[in-house]
Amino acid sequence: EVQLVESGGGLVKPGGSLRLSCAASGFTFSTYTMNWVRQAPGKGLEWVSSISSSSSYIYYADSVKGRFTISRDNAKNSLSLQMNSLRAEDTAVYYCARASDYMDVWGKGTTVTVSS
Amino acid sequence: EIVLTQSPDFQSVTPKEKVTITCRASQSIGSSLHWYQQKPDQSPKLLIKYASQSISGVPSRFSGSGSGTDFTLTINSLEAEDAATYYCHQSSSLPRTFGQGTKVEIK
Numbered sequence: 001e002v003q004l005v006e007s008g009g010g011l012v013k014p015g016g017s018l019r020l021s022c023a024a025s026g027f028t029f030s031t032y033t034m035n036w037v038r039q040a041p042g043k044g045l046e047w048v049s050s051i052s053s054s055s056s057y058i059y060y061a062d063s064v065k066g067r068f069t070i071s072r073d074n075a076k077n078s079l080s081l082q083m084n085s086l087r088a089e090d091t092a093v094y095y096c097a098r099a100s101d102y103m104d105v106w107g108k109g110t111t112v113t114v115s116s
Numbered sequence: 117e118i119v120l121t122q123s124p125d126f127q128s129v130t131p132k133e134k135v136t137i138t139c140r141a142s143q144s145i146g147s148s149l150h151w152y153q154q155k156p157d158q159s160p161k162l163l164i165k166y167a168s169q170s171i172s173g174v175p176s177r178f179s180g181s182g183s184g185t186d187f188t189l190t191i192n193s194l195e196a197e198d199a200a201t202y203y204c205h206q207s208s209s210l211p212r213t214f215g216q217g218t219k220v221e222i223k
Contacts, residue, residue: 035212045152045160045203047212061211095159101207102150102166106159 002026002105004096009110016086020110022079022096030054030074033100036081038092039109048094049081064090086114118142120204122215130223135191137218139204144184148208151180151189154217155200163202164189196222 008020036048049060049070058070069082079096091114098105119142129135147167152160162171164180167187177192191198199222204215
């Protein structure tokens with residue numbers, strides 16, 4: 001079964017850091033571009049970052065550029081998002097999603113809450 | 117940044133009725149437009165890729181059309197299980213963007 005499982009969410013104070021992980025299974029992870037997409041409470045979907053299959057191409061939304069770092073370990077079928085200098089507006093459910101163009105596989109998400 | 121504007125924001129529909137949701141892009145994106153369904157407390161699910169291509173396992177009552185700047189998602193003969201929020205998404209350029217969503221409620 002094709003599956004993505006996120007972990008690492010939690011409650012963090014403004015200015016703090018958190019590292020999210022996404023474990024992939026059931027498909028050849030190393031051949032796919034991967035993405036992080038977030039959804040603030042009661043809001044719509046916002047693309048956060050993407051990384052190509054070999055990590056050659058990495059892109060970020062302006063809202064997280066310079067604070068978040070995406071990475072992957074193809075040997076471990078794992079995707080990560082290092083989030084630093086967190087702000088209240090980063091509070092959201094974070095999904096990892098498989099995609100080059102359309103996002104055809106999504107995880108269930110992990111919740112990040114930034115609050116003092 | 118390409119802005120995607122969906123209409124309507126909300127629609128209340130009776131079962132078996134036809135639903136039409138539109139998505140307008142701020143500039144031409146060819147057919148690089150995809151549709152997702154998100155039910156409460158669930159992750160999004162891909163419904164349509166590249167404007168009109170069907171997805172295996174998705175009921176045939178869901179269809180898409182359009183190109184350039186104007187796109188449509190149609191749900192023929194709405195069923196109770198179709199209550200959800202629907203999003204369009206463009207992959208023509210970075211940053212990837214989504215429409216604001218259209219919530220479909222069953223009367």
